[in-house]
Amino acid sequence: GDSVTQMEGPVTLSEEAFLTINCTYTATGYPSLFWYVQYPGEGLQLLLKATKADDKGSNKGFEATYRKETTSFHLEKGSVQVSDSAVYFCALSDPWVGDMRFGAGTRLTVKP
Amino acid sequence: NAGVTQTPKFQVLKTGQSMTLQCAQDMNHNSMYWYRQDPGMGLRLIYYSASEGTTDKGEVPNGYNVSRLNKREFSLRLESAAPSQTSVYFCASSERTGGNNEQFFGPGTRLTVL
Numbered sequence: 001g002d003s004v005t006q007m008e009g010p011v012t013l014s015e016e017a018f019l020t021i022n023c024t025y026t027a028t029g030y031p032s033l034f035w036y037v038q039y040p041g042e043g044l045q046l047l048l049k050a051t052k053a054d055d056k057g058s059n060k061g062f063e064a065t066y067r068k069e070t071t072s073f074h075l076e077k078g079s080v081q082v083s084d085s086a087v088y089f090c091a092l093s094d095p096w097v098g099d100m101r102f103g104a105g106t107r108l109t110v111k112p
Numbered sequence: 113n114a115g116v117t118q119t120p121k122f123q124v125l126k127t128g129q130s131m132t133l134q135c136a137q138d139m140n141h142n143s144m145y146w147y148r149q150d151p152g153m154g155l156r157l158i159y160y161s162a163s164e165g166t167t168d169k170g171e172v173p174n175g176y177n178v179s180r181l182n183k184r185e186f187s188l189r190l191e192s193a194a195p196s197q198t199s200v201y202f203c204a205s206s207e208r209t210g211g212n213n214e215q216f217f218g219p220g221t222r223l224t225v226l
Contacts, residue, residue: 004154032212043116043202043217044155051212089154095211099145099170102154 002027006090006103013080013110021075021106023064023090031092033057033066033073038087038105047075047088080110114138116218118203124224125193133188133221135203141216143209144186145170146178148199149220155202161186162209193225 007022025031032051036044048057053068062077073090090103116137125131137144142163147155147170157170161180175197177189186205190197200222204215 034214041219043219044204044215045217046214049212049214093210093213099157099160099209100215102156104152104154 002031002092002094002101004090004092004101004103006088007106009105010107010109013108015082015110015112016079017110019075019077019080019084019108021088021090021108023073023075023103025071025073025090025092027071027092027094029094031094033064034091034093034100035062035064035073035075036089036091036102038089040086044089080108082110082112084108085110116203116205116216118201118218118221120221121219122222124226125190126226127194129193130189130191131193132190133201133203133223134185135187135218136185137203137205137216138184139205139216140183141205141207142183143206143213144180145204145206145215146176146186146188147202147204148172148197149202150199158188158201160209193223195225197223198225199223 003026034049035047037047048059050057050066056065087105089105093100119134145160146158159178161167164183203218206213206215
């Protein structure tokens, strides 16, 4: 079945460092891909999404490009802030299946 | 606009007790979901309802039942709680299932079963 594998954490960076969180997927069809963020004590919020190959999703300085050839959707940010500290989840949604599949999550801590 | 609301926020049960987690959304979404979140395992789908009047099993349905009461409300029931059901439970909703439909999440219910 469809699945998502994302980079194990936790990840600790200094403020203004470059961030990459790797995400790869397995799917039989042509899924849409998402990154969600979870701040402490809260539910998940959509960060960005891409619906077809070569699409780039972006929001709040974060970017991810849908790469069909490598089945990847890596999350990047050029300069992280302390306020970016959270857990990040990669997810996919197949158009023919009702549910969304999530990766295990990557905890990011940004230190001043 | 409240989005997705869940009650209660916290709950402690003894093994064998029952309880119902409530979820409501005010976005006129057709589809609703229940997930559990365990450390290192991401979110796993328990049940979902693609539209009012329908429910389907997800990845981990055993030990749970659901009711789609109306378009707004989707409840999750534990008939006989077990320590393995200690988890954080999230309700979510979306306009439709699948494809590029974003899911909107509630704040979660932290459940401990002793």
